[in-house]
Amino acid sequence: MSLADIRREYTLTGLSRSDLDPDPIAQFRKWFDQATGARTSGRVRKFFISLYKALLLAGGAEPMDLNAMTLATADKEGRPSARIVLLKGLDERGFVFFTNYESRKGHELVENPAAALVFYWAGQEREVTVAGPVAKLPPAESEAYFTSRPRGSRIAAWASRQSGVVANREALESEWKRYETEFSGKDVPLPPFWGGYVLQPSRIEFWQGRPNRLHDRFRYTRQAGNGWLIERLCP
Numbered sequence: 001m002s003l004a005d006i007r008r009e010y011t012l013t014g015l016s017r018s019d020l021d022p023d024p025i026a027q028f029r030k031w032f033d034q035a036t037g038a039r040t041s042g043r044v045r046k047f048f049i050s051l052y053k054a055l056l057l058a059g060g061a062e063p064m065d066l067n068a069m070t071l072a073t074a075d076k077e078g079r080p081s082a083r084i085v086l087l088k089g090l091d092e093r094g095f096v097f098f099t100n101y102e103s104r105k106g107h108e109l110v111e112n113p114a115a116a117l118v119f120y121w122a123g124q125e126r127e128v129t130v131a132g133p134v135a136k137l138p139p140a141e142s143e144a145y146f147t148s149r150p151r152g153s154r155i156a157a158w159a160s161r162q163s164g165v166v167a168n169r170e171a172l173e174s175e176w177k178r179y180e181t182e183f184s185g186k187d188v189p190l191p192p193f194w195g196g197y198v199l200q201p202s203r204i205e206f207w208q209g210r211p212n213r214l215h216d217r218f219r220y221t222r223q224a225g226n227g228w229l230i231e232r233l234c235p
């Protein structure tokens with residue numbers, strides 16, 4: 001099949017102004033819970049979500065990483081780069097993810113401390129996009145999360161100079177073993193070059209696929225002072 005022939009109609013549901021929570025973080029949580037099946041509303045939606053999950057399982061597919069998001073950053077010349085990271089926290093400050101501060105994204109966030117995120121939940125025919133300034137999490141919070149990770153992953157954080165060139169797989173594994181020995185019988189501490197960021201949204205958009213590509217799309221824009229402006233956008 002040619003790429004140009006790959007298309008589908010989006011028919012599950014619509015999104016109207018009255019569906020929206022005045023707080024976009026609460027709206028995000030609602031959609032996230034629906035994507036994970038934590039809180040399904042409506043029998044039709046519930047039916048489609050169950051059907052979708054059954055089809056995934058029948059196809060031998062693993063459950064999707066519903067907290068996976070594309071993170072776009074740019075260097076000081078505005079040249080963009082993007083990659084997937086996992087959403088690991090969400091509160092009134094914004095969207096939290098963890099990474100290596102000396103990775104390509106880490107360097108770009110020093111040069112240009114702003115980013116954009118994209119979530120795509122195919123099962124719900126939904127997209128959420130987020131943009132805003134990014135700041136490092138306080139080290140105590142990074143430490144708390146780091147400590148919660150499996151020991152092997154904590155050792156890997158030390159062993160992998162993320163985004164740097166490595167000669168081969170053996171070199172990577174031997175670094176991992178070196179740190180495993182170094183930390184033998186001890187806690188694996190938080191590397192000074194590793195931790196969290198929080199993206200504070202200045203804009204969040206919610207997109208619901210609709211038939212004939214006439215999708216529903218709402219943008220929340222943070223207002224000076226407090227509150228959010230909500231506008232419907234053309235798809």
Ligand SMILES: Cc1cc2nc3c(=O)[nH]c(=O)nc-3n(C[C@H](O)[C@H](O)[C@H](O)COP(=O)(O)O)c2cc1C
Pocket residue numbers: 065068081082083084085086087097098099100103104105106162163
């Ligand atoms: C499903 C998935 C989840 C990922 N989660 C993370 C993450 O939470 N943090 C991270 O640093 N990299 C994560 N990665 C790897 C990144 O996509 C990327 O390869 C890495 O962060 C280096 O990016 P950079 O060189 O642009 O800085 C994930 C990749 C995938 C496919």
